[in-house]
Amino acid sequence: MVTLRETEQKITTMNKRIESALNDQIQKESSSSQYYLAMASWAENNGLNGTAKFMYTHSDEERFHMLKLIKFVNERGGVAIVPSVPQPPVEFDSLERVFELLLEHELLVTESINSVVDVCLQEKDYSTHNFMQWYVSEQLEEEALARGVLDKLRLIGGDKGGLYLFDRDMEASAAAANKAGTADKKA
Numbered sequence: 001m002v003t004l005r006e007t008e009q010k011i012t013t014m015n016k017r018i019e020s021a022l023n024d025q026i027q028k029e030s031s032s033s034q035y036y037l038a039m040a041s042w043a044e045n046n047g048l049n050g051t052a053k054f055m056y057t058h059s060d061e062e063r064f065h066m067l068k069l070i071k072f073v074n075e076r077g078g079v080a081i082v083p084s085v086p087q088p089p090v091e092f093d094s095l096e097r098v099f100e101l102l103l104e105h106e107l108l109v110t111e112s113i114n115s116v117v118d119v120c121l122q123e124k125d126y127s128t129h130n131f132m133q134w135y136v137s138e139q140l141e142e143e144a145l146a147r148g149v150l151d152k153l154r155l156i157g158g159d160k161g162g163l164y165l166f167d168r169d170m171e172a173s174a175a176a177a178n179k180a181g182t183a184d185k186k187a
């Protein structure tokens, strides 16, 4: 027989599998933020100031993804774990390689979000499932963005003038993302 205490515990504490899946995701978002911060720093040191701004903004967005998860876990009776993250690279081979790595990383994050969604379905936790849908659509956008940027870079090839314009475009894109991001966080 289920005791009152057990029922109470079920209501006030988070399912352990869900908690662990969400804590894994917190770690991933945190390491994304550090990874893009390393890319921002590399771009800044290589005269690509527009790309650096884009990456700094992207790094902030990943931190916001992490914070949103931390708050969700704690509000739902779980315990969020603030993770340590591995040190990202200092050097990158080329700008094209940076965006290839970014896309590869986003694909891994998408996989990990899908597995959180999968655990939600297995555990019949529909409210966390609903919360995770925001991340599912965010991943679609980020993958499309990374693919678009990579296509542009491949088109430019080694052309210096093209690279100059590319970097200016990235600055505009960072400014637009900053504006949208501020509205997002207010919502």
Ligand SMILES: [Fe+2]
Binding pocket: 029, 032, 061, 062, 065, 109
């Ligand atoms: Fe993210």
Ligand SMILES: [Fe+2]
Binding pocket: 032, 062, 106, 109, 142
């Ligand atoms: Fe991302």
